Amino acid sequence: xxxxxxxxxxxxxxxxxxxxxxxRRKILPGLYHRFTVGQMPPExxxxxxxxxxxxxxxxxxxxxxxxxxxxxxxxxNEEQVDGFLDRLDYVxxxxxxxxxxxxxxxxxxxxxxxxxxxxxxxxxxxxxxxxLHDSGLATADxxxxxxxxxxxxxxxxxxxxxxxxxxxxxxxxxxxxxxxGKETVQNLMALRFANSLFEPLWNATHIDxxxxxxxxxxxxxxxxxxxxxxxxxxxxxxNHLVQLLCLTAMESPSKFTPNAVRDEKVKVIQALDPVEPxxxxxxxxxxxxxxxxxxxxxxxxxxxxxxxxxxxxxVSNWRWAGTPFYLRTGKKLRARExxxxxxxxDPPHTIFPNVGRLRGNVLVIRLQPDEGIxxxxxxxxxGPGGLRLTEVSLDMSFAEALGADSRPQDAYERLxxxxxxxxxxxxxRGDEVEAAWAWVDPVIQSWAxxxxxxxxxxxxxxxxEDALMLMHRDGRRWREIGG
Numbered sequence: 001x002x003x004x005x006x007x008x009x010x011x012x013x014x015x016x017x018x019x020x021x022x023x024r025r026k027i028l029p030g031l032y033h034r035f036t037v038g039q040m041p042p043e044x045x046x047x048x049x050x051x052x053x054x055x056x057x058x059x060x061x062x063x064x065x066x067x068x069x070x071x072x073x074x075x076x077n078e079e080q081v082d083g084f085l086d087r088l089d090y091v092x093x094x095x096x097x098x099x100x101x102x103x104x105x106x107x108x109x110x111x112x113x114x115x116x117x118x119x120x121x122x123x124x125x126x127x128x129x130x131x132l133h134d135s136g137l138a139t140a141d142x143x144x145x146x147x148x149x150x151x152x153x154x155x156x157x158x159x160x161x162x163x164x165x166x167x168x169x170x171x172x173x174x175x176x177x178x179x180x181g182k183e184t185v186q187n188l189m190a191l192r193f194a195n196s197l198f199e200p201l202w203n204a205t206h207i208d209x210x211x212x213x214x215x216x217x218x219x220x221x222x223x224x225x226x227x228x229x230x231x232x233x234x235x236x237x238x239n240h241l242v243q244l245l246c247l248t249a250m251e252s253p254s255k256f257t258p259n260a261v262r263d264e265k266v267k268v269i270q271a272l273d274p275v276e277p278x279x280x281x282x283x284x285x286x287x288x289x290x291x292x293x294x295x296x297x298x299x300x301x302x303x304x305x306x307x308x309x310x311x312x313x314x315v316s317n318w319r320w321a322g323t324p325f326y327l328r329t330g331k332k333l334r335a336r337e338x339x340x341x342x343x344x345x346d347p348p349h350t351i352f353p354n355v356g357r358l359r360g361n362v363l364v365i366r367l368q369p370d371e372g373i374x375x376x377x378x379x380x381x382x383g384p385g386g387l388r389l390t391e392v393s394l395d396m397s398f399a400e401a402l403g404a405d406s407r408p409q410d411a412y413e414r415l416x417x418x419x420x421x422x423x424x425x426x427x428x429r430g431d432e433v434e435a436a437w438a439w440v441d442p443v444i445q446s447w448a449x450x451x452x453x454x455x456x457x458x459x460x461x462x463x464x465e466d467a468l469m470l471m472h473r474d475g476r477r478w479r480e481i482g483g
Contacts, residue, residue: 008420010043010112014104016095016128017119018048018059022147024066026178027119030413032067033075035084039417047107048090049100059090095124101135114142115419122149126163133167143419145174148239149230150428153444154437161430174419175428179240179338181411184371185247186426188340189261191365191373193252198363201344204323208360208476211326211341212244214367215333215481219285219459220307224298231305231444232282236329238440242269243428244367245325248340249315258424262432269435273314275443281455281466282447283308285332288459294331304447306454307331310467312474326471328478332459335482338367343476355389364393364479 013031017023034040048059067081091107093100108114116132118125125146132138144164151157164173179185192199201207214236220227227235246265253260284307287293295301308330315325344360362376374393381388418426455464462468462481471478 008039008041008044008113008417010041011115011420012045012047012108012112013115013117013416013420014047014049014108015117015119016049016093016124018090019050019052019062020119022119023048024062025070026410026412027117027416028063028066029070030410030416032071032081032084033410033413034417035087036075036077036080040087043112044087045109046088047104048088049093049095049104051092051094053092054090056088056090060085060088063088095120095128095131101131101137105135105137108137110139113420113422114139115145116142117145117416117419119147122146122151122160125160126166129164129167138168138172142168143172143174143422144168145176145416145419147176149234150175150239150433151437152230152234154434154441157433157437161434165430170430171424173430174424175430175433176415177239177243177428178411178415179367180243180247180426180428181409181413181415182367182371183409184365184367184373185244187373188247188365193256199252203319204321206344207323208343208345209324209326209474210248211343211479212241212248212328212339213341213479213481214241214244214329214338215335216329216331217333217336217460219292219297219332220294221292221297227307228298228300228303228305232307232309232329232331233440233444237309237311237327238436239428241327241329242436242439244340245313245315245327248342249320249325251319256425258427259429261425262429266429266432266435267317268315269432269439271315271317271320272439273316274439275311275313277446279312279470280443281308281310281464281470282306282452283310283330283457283464283467284454285330285459286456288332291459293459304451304453306447308333308454308457308463308467310463310470312470324474326476326478328463328467330457330463333481334460334462336369337481339479340365340367341479352387352389358389359391362479 015023015027031046064081064085067076089107091100091104093104114137118128120128129144132144146164151160192202246268249268250264251267253264284294284305287296294307295303298305310326310328313325313327342363344362346360347358350358358378364374364376366372366374372395374395376391376393378389378391381390415426455466457464462478468478
């Protein structure tokens with residue numbers, strides 16, 4: 001079976017916030033990589049937009065500097081860089097005012113796909129959407145891309161969705177979550193639905209529990225003002241981890257189409273039980289040796305915002321009844337690591353003498369830092385002296401099959417090109433966002449009502465002790481972070 005890169009149509013991509021950090025670090029380098037592999041048609045153009053006054057040449061020099069800083073030297077070719085920069089233009093636009101919109105309209109072509117990427121504050125989303133509509137820039141074939149956070153709670157998410165839908169149809173709105181663009185996340189769907197091996201076992205009868213971990217070594221310094229008003233529940237659980245949960249727990253869609261996939265994801269969120277207070281642990285990292293703690297980083301000595309959350313979640317449907325999902329995320333932990341671990345039930349009986357309890361297989365989908373898939377199995381320990389058993393991991397990352405020179409795509413590369421293709425499969429639908437907030441909001445409100453402080457944990461640890469007990473009381477253990 002031979003795969004091929006699906007070409008895209010000629011397009012004008014307008015990047016609002018083109019001088020911002022996300023554009024420099026991720027979006028523009030990602031577009032450059034797509035250009036170097038020939039996925040960008042000759043007629044494609046990228047139009048940077050921000051309040052800064054500069055001409056196209058000045059913008060190209062800023063992008064050149066960004067590519068030098070955020071693109072590996074081995075991936076930079078002077079001829080290719082120049083060719084990519086030739087596709088760039090720039091129009092200064094006041095996103096919250098009237099300036100520059102006529103000039104932007106004049107820069108756009110009428111006969112190509114138009115995509116508007118809003119790499120700006122969410123407070124500007126609805127206003128920009130309205131100005132695009134009112135100025136006639138938004139055509140029937142236009143797409144608008146918005147970054148998280150998609151609201152602060154259910155009410156604000158509903159208001160945001162209403163503001164976007166007042167000017168664009170739902171099929172034109174792309175709510176981007178870069179976790180869904182990771183190669184291994186998509187491989188999870190391929191693993192389940194393109195193979196006959198796992199899907200018959202993918203249920204409560206055979207799976208003991210599932211662990212989803214997103215651990216970070218960095219703190220919140222530099223993001224303190226934003227993070228202290230958000231916290232780990234809003235910043236990570238409501239979007240990233242809920243999305244990973246949905247892809248792990250969803251039923252097979254009837255077809256691999258955007259709405260069919262997203263219909264099944266919504267069903268998972270709607271099947272989530274309310275979380276019992278005893279099934280959730282919040283934490284906040286304390287200062288390490290010679291460093292600052294969370295409260296120092298946010299400049300609020302009385303902060304009660306969590307930098308860590310661990311929780312046990314139940315999906316109340318036929319497939320998953322009795323199989324818990326454990327979610328865990330936090331800052332300043334031992335290692336940077338994101339994974340989904342599907343822990344199968346222990347074998348019910350052992351025929352081997354002098355062998356204790358056999359442990360169930362574990363399928364691990366690693367998202368970062370090294371994307372891949374492994375399966376823990378039990379085999380005979382090689383050598384004489386009788387039959388001894390040992391555990392080994394079967395590597396299913398396909399690194400050798402793909403070739404050593406196969407550079408993994410950054411999530412933004414894939415997702416931006418999906419926008420141009422008009423493929424919404426890996427993007428969140430409005431009702432999906434609102435369903436996730438409806439599930440999360442009561443938890444956050446209960447914390448506010450109780451006034452309880454998050455448990456302190458040491459920077460560089462695995463989180464609060466209470467998070468370990470969340471598993472231990474069920475006779476289970478977390479997989480070691482960084483192990």
